[in-house]
Amino acid sequence: EVQLLESGGGLVQPGGSLRLSCAASGFTFSSYGMSWVRQAPGKGLEWISGVSTSGGNTYYADSVKGRFSISRDNSENTLYLQMTILRTEDSAVYYCAKGDRGANNYYLDYWGQGIVVTVSS
Amino acid sequence: DIQLTQSPAFLSASVGDRVTITCRASQGISSYLAWYQQKPGKAPKLLIYAASTLQSGVPSRFSGSGSGTEFTLTISSLQPEDFATYYCQQVDSYPRNFGQGTKLEI
Numbered sequence: 596e597v598q599l600l601e602s603g604g605g606l607v608q609p610g611g612s613l614r615l616s617c618a619a620s621g622f623t624f625s626s627y628g629m630s631w632v633r634q635a636p637g638k639g640l641e642w643i644s645g646v647s648t649s650g651g652n653t654y655y656a657d658s659v660k661g662r663f664s665i666s667r668d669n670s671e672n673t674l675y676l677q678m679t680i681l682r683t684e685d686s687a688v689y690y691c692a693k694g695d696r697g698a699n700n701y702y703l704d705y706w707g708q709g710i711v712v713t714v715s716s
Numbered sequence: 717d718i719q720l721t722q723s724p725a726f727l728s729a730s731v732g733d734r735v736t737i738t739c740r741a742s743q744g745i746s747s748y749l750a751w752y753q754q755k756p757g758k759a760p761k762l763l764i765y766a767a768s769t770l771q772s773g774v775p776s777r778f779s780g781s782g783s784g785t786e787f788t789l790t791i792s793s794l795q796p797e798d799f800a801t802y803y804c805q806q807v808d809s810y811p812r813n814f815g816q817g818t819k820l821e822i
Contacts, residue, residue, distance in 0.1 A: 601740075627736060632760075632814075638805065639801075639815075639816050640752070640754070640760060640814040640816060640817070641814065642805070642811055642812040642814060644763050645810065645812060654810040654811070655811070655814075657811070657812045660768070678774040690759055690760075695765065696760075700805060700807045701750050701803075701806065701807060702750045702762060702765040702766075702805075703750070703752075703760075703762060704762045704765075704771065706757075706759035706760055706761075707759065708759060709759055
């Protein structure tokens, strides 16, 4: 059974940093692209970052480029999102999501339960 | 960046109705489009990928069509569990934007 378990969320002050983790199990982690998607309270889904199977290619939405960094540890089956220079508008539920293939054009077939990040003073 | 525009934003319907949601892309994306369903407090669920392929385990009353810039999600006979918010997403290029969502209400 595929499982994605996010951790590392919480309350942080504006300008602060936070690192989210997503522990994956039930599939060969290194064979699939992975993404982070967030959802601000009462708003729609926002894709924010993706990474290739090896971790060598990373992609970002303009809203987080230069502040967030995605990475993966295939030996530990874990996806990360390092978030820095956090803003109040980064407050959201953050979802880790698994791609359905190793190729670049992957769809998100499994999602974690989401973790809340609140940026507030 | 490719923008996706969903219509309508809100849709009121009844059990048994046939409903269609449209997603328009700002430029051609071939068939690189997915549809997701999200219920309150839950993670999204993949329904359709590659514009028209039904994800495993998804009821056959859901169907998708389209290519290029115009896509549709159709639910042939609404069931109570289908009342949710639906999103399209393009995977043709980065950033992998979502549409703004369509809330399907009773």
